[in-house]
Amino acid sequence: MxxxxxxxxxxxxxxxxxxxxxxxxxxxxxxxxxxxxxxxxxxxxxxxxxxxxxxxxxxxxxxxxASSKSPAKQDATASSIAAGDAVFPNAVDSKYSNEKEGTARMHTCLDQYKANKADNKNGNLKWIQKGGGYYSDCMKHFKSGSAQ
The missing domain is CATH 1.10.287 (Helix Hairpins)
Known part of the structure; x- marks a missing residue:
């Protein structure tokens, strides 16, 4: 040991x-x-x-x-707002309109997370991690009114 x-x-x-x-x-x-x-x-x-x-x-x-070193940026190609290096969706995806509000946000965040993973735009965040991962930050993003 x-x-x-x-x-x-x-x-x-x-x-x-x-x-x-x-x-x-x-x-x-x-x-x-x-x-x-x-x-x-x-x-x-x-x-x-x-x-x-x-x-x-x-x-x-x-x-x-690490998160305080990088300023927030606008990424027009993904039509999302970036906080630090992570890119979050601006609005709930319309394909989830028949789901409950929380579930629709979660699926939208998951889709964006998977898209970001290919482009390395998750800001070194895991989907769920101690202290707040991508999922937690994405939900805060939606609930703060930043996403419309």
């Missing part, structure tokens, strides 16, 4: 040894082993959780930086 230097796992046995040594040294005071363990000993699960949280923060920061 690869472990970040700042965060490392401690087994229960090692933690108890640390507790016993701290108790003999008089640094534990009135703490129980359970309190000591919660404050000083990390198990593998909590280490993995911390590493995932750190990775998520890094990827969110890099996504925010």
């Amino acid at each position: 690869l472990v970040n230097n700042a965060v490392h796992a401690v087994t229960s046995k090692e933690c108890h040894q640390q507790f016993t040594a701290a108790k003999k040294a008089g640094t534990v005071k009135e703490k129980t082993f359970r309190e000591f363990k919660a404050a000083n000993c990390k198990d593998e699960r909590s280490v993995k959780d911390e590493m995932h949280q750190q990775d998520a923060k890094k990827s969110d920061t890099s996504q925010n930086n």
Whole structure:
């Protein structure tokens, strides 16, 4: 298991040894082993959780930086509005007029996503991803009134 230097796992046995040594040294005071363990000993699960949280923060920061670097552009050939590098549809496609409003928007966004994929115009967004993917941004685009 690869472990970040700042965060490392401690087994229960090692933690108890640390507790016993701290108790003999008089640094534990009135703490129980359970309190000591919660404050000083990390198990593998909590280490993995911390590493995932750190990775998520890094990827969110890099996504925010990537999306803020590119200004919004108008793409007349696709008759869509681009936010960042992603191109979104301007209106719900008429072939979905017999569907519910939300479903029609979703299918229109999916059609545009597939068309963008061929031209690499999805702004590095996946259809659905943590923190908001193409689908989420497209729905926000429709609901904000930008698409008419």
